[in-house]
Amino acid sequence: MNEKAVIAKRVAQLLHDGDVVNLGIGLPTMVANYIPEGMDITFQSENGFLGLGPAPEQGKEDCELVNAGGIPSSIVPGGMFFDSATSFGIIRGGHVDATVLGAMEVDEKGNLANWKIPGKMVPGMGGAMDLVVGANTVIIAMVHTQKGKPKILKQCTLPLTAKEQVNIIVTEMALMRVTDKGLVLEELGPEATVEDVIAATEAKLIISPNLKRFGLDE
Amino acid sequence: MINKIISINEAIEKVQDNMTIMVGGFLANGSPESLIDALVASNVKNLTLICNDTGFPDKGVGKMVVSKQFKKIIASHVGTNPETANQMNSGTTEVCLTPQGTLAEKIRCGGNGLGGFYTPTGIGTEAEEGKEKKIINGKEYIFEMPLRADVALLKASVVDKKGNMVFNKTTKNFNPIMATAADLVIVEAEKIVEVGEINPEHVMCSGIFVDYIVGGGK
Numbered sequence: 001m002n003e004k005a006v007i008a009k010r011v012a013q014l015l016h017d018g019d020v021v022n023l024g025i026g027l028p029t030m031v032a033n034y035i036p037e038g039m040d041i042t043f044q045s046e047n048g049f050l051g052l053g054p055a056p057e058q059g060k061e062d063c064e065l066v067n068a069g070g071i072p073s074s075i076v077p078g079g080m081f082f083d084s085a086t087s088f089g090i091i092r093g094g095h096v097d098a099t100v101l102g103a104m105e106v107d108e109k110g111n112l113a114n115w116k117i118p119g120k121m122v123p124g125m126g127g128a129m130d131l132v133v134g135a136n137t138v139i140i141a142m143v144h145t146q147k148g149k150p151k152i153l154k155q156c157t158l159p160l161t162a163k164e165q166v167n168i169i170v171t172e173m174a175l176m177r178v179t180d181k182g183l184v185l186e187e188l189g190p191e192a193t194v195e196d197v198i199a200a201t202e203a204k205l206i207i208s209p210n211l212k213r214f215g216l217d218e
Numbered sequence: 219m220i221n222k223i224i225s226i227n228e229a230i231e232k233v234q235d236n237m238t239i240m241v242g243g244f245l246a247n248g249s250p251e252s253l254i255d256a257l258v259a260s261n262v263k264n265l266t267l268i269c270n271d272t273g274f275p276d277k278g279v280g281k282m283v284v285s286k287q288f289k290k291i292i293a294s295h296v297g298t299n300p301e302t303a304n305q306m307n308s309g310t311t312e313v314c315l316t317p318q319g320t321l322a323e324k325i326r327c328g329g330n331g332l333g334g335f336y337t338p339t340g341i342g343t344e345a346e347e348g349k350e351k352k353i354i355n356g357k358e359y360i361f362e363m364p365l366r367a368d369v370a371l372l373k374a375s376v377v378d379k380k381g382n383m384v385f386n387k388t389t390k391n392f393n394p395i396m397a398t399a400a401d402l403v404i405v406e407a408e409k410i411v412e413v414g415e416i417n418p419e420h421v422m423c424s425g426i427f428v429d430y431i432v433g434g435g436k
Contacts, residue, residue: 046318047244048391063247064375065387070245070298073388081387083394084244084270085326088319092339111342122306122315123297124271130319130339163342 001216003143003172006189009034010214011100011141011170020044022091022131023052024101025069028141031100042078044096046127048087051079068127088127092134099135101128102142103169105156108203110166110178112140113158125161132162144171150202152176152183173197175214182206188213219413222381222431229404229432230256233369238266240325240367240396245271245298246278248389250373250406252434254278257371258285266290268325268367270318270392272299286310292365294318317345320362322395327364329398329427334363370400374423377407378414381428382421394423404430 001009004027012034015021022044023029032054035041043052046068053074056062061072075081082090090096105113112132115125132138145151152169169176174197175187185197185205190213198205230253233239243249258281267288272295273280280299282288288305290312296302305311316324317339327335336359340346350361372393374383383405385393397403405428 045388047247048388062387064389066245066247068244070247075387081385081390083390084318084322084392085395088322092319092337116344121297122303122313124293124295124315125317125345126271126295127318129317129343129345133338133341134319160343162340 019097028100242393324365328366381425397427
């Protein structure tokens with residue numbers, strides 16, 4: 001399994017039967033491919049529907065049914081379309097159990113930066129600021145470092161998307177949880193050692209006494 | 219019955235230099251492409267745009283960005299249109315990035331007679347700069363003002379001659395909320411039908427908000 005598949009699969013295992021989940025663009029979208037059998041997850045798409053389904057077969061795309069990245073998508077039975085105010089009412093109102101997003105930087109206090117690199121790239125926050133504040137559990141799914149440079153920091157340097165909202169960080173190397181005491185290393189990826197994770201992380205890590213490896217075969 | 223159906227040329231004459239316009243659509247899904255094309259040809263300029271995003275250089279409201287018709291853009295995301303970034307960086311266009319849920323709710327307030335709202339979105343980020351903050355039940359909120367426009371340009375799938383609208387799938391997005399929040403509302407219809415042909419149970423936005431209907435929607 002490649003590193004992105006490892007991350008997506010571990011994140012999928014964090015979800016619960018019956019959850020309403022919003023997946024961000026890119027790697028987080030892959031989480032949908034690894035939902036354990038028998039688990040019923042309703043995916044929310046912030047452009048305006050519940051019941052986001054798999055990508056349509058080639059040739060069967062519907063240009064009036066797109067996901068939040070503007071890509072042709074599908075809706076499953078039991079889904080519903082709505083306008084943008086309703087969509088964000090669902091998000092801010094605490095009706096989304098979990099959101100999975102990527103990050104440029106995340107820090108040990110649970111601060112997240114993923115919308116702006118001043119002077120270089122200012123795409124905008126889109127729905128990310130609302131999702132991170134509104135969803136009950138915020139999961140960051142990302143490759144552990146950016147070309148070898150740590151992305152999990154003591155303190156974010158880029159403009160924040162949200163303050164102290166991140167709960168769990170999953171990378172190919174580790175699963176870490178943000179707690180009152182700091183960032184706790186709870187699990188190691190298939191090939192990582194504690195030393196590897198510490199070396200690739202700027203934030204101070206508290207090693208869980210129950211440290212284990214991802215149970216990807218479970 | 220008042221005849222609301224006008225030609226594209228008559229419609230775009232309602233949009234004049236220095237006006238504020240709202241344009242429906244999410245990454246150009248549900249955008250009034252025929253009206254946008256006619257506005258590009260009209261050379262109307264110094265407009266303020268309120269739209270979820272700036273589409274693409276060749277699709278949606280992004281075509282008007284390329285033809286440099288905006289002095290100010292209020293949007294949640296501009297990353298899919300490099301021309302917006304060019305104009306932002308060169309200082310020719312002011313870009314005001316707003317969290318998507320906040321943008322939707324500002325428009326909803328503008329159309330619903332409300333003086334604004336308190337949202338937790340953006341606390342601890344650049345989005346809170348210069349805004350009143352308040353603690354309600356122990357949680358911190360930012361005060362956001364309502365937003366209105368001179369003209370709203372919408373896209374609907376089916377419109378009856380009174381202006382009652384149906385939006386297919388994810389083309390709904392900002393269209394029905396913008397219908398309530400502008401002094402003049404023009405809807406581009408893919409299909410125009412007689413009054414009564416749309417079951418009242420299926421009308422998604424009332425014709426009372428609509429001033430003019432333009433046929434020929436793509």
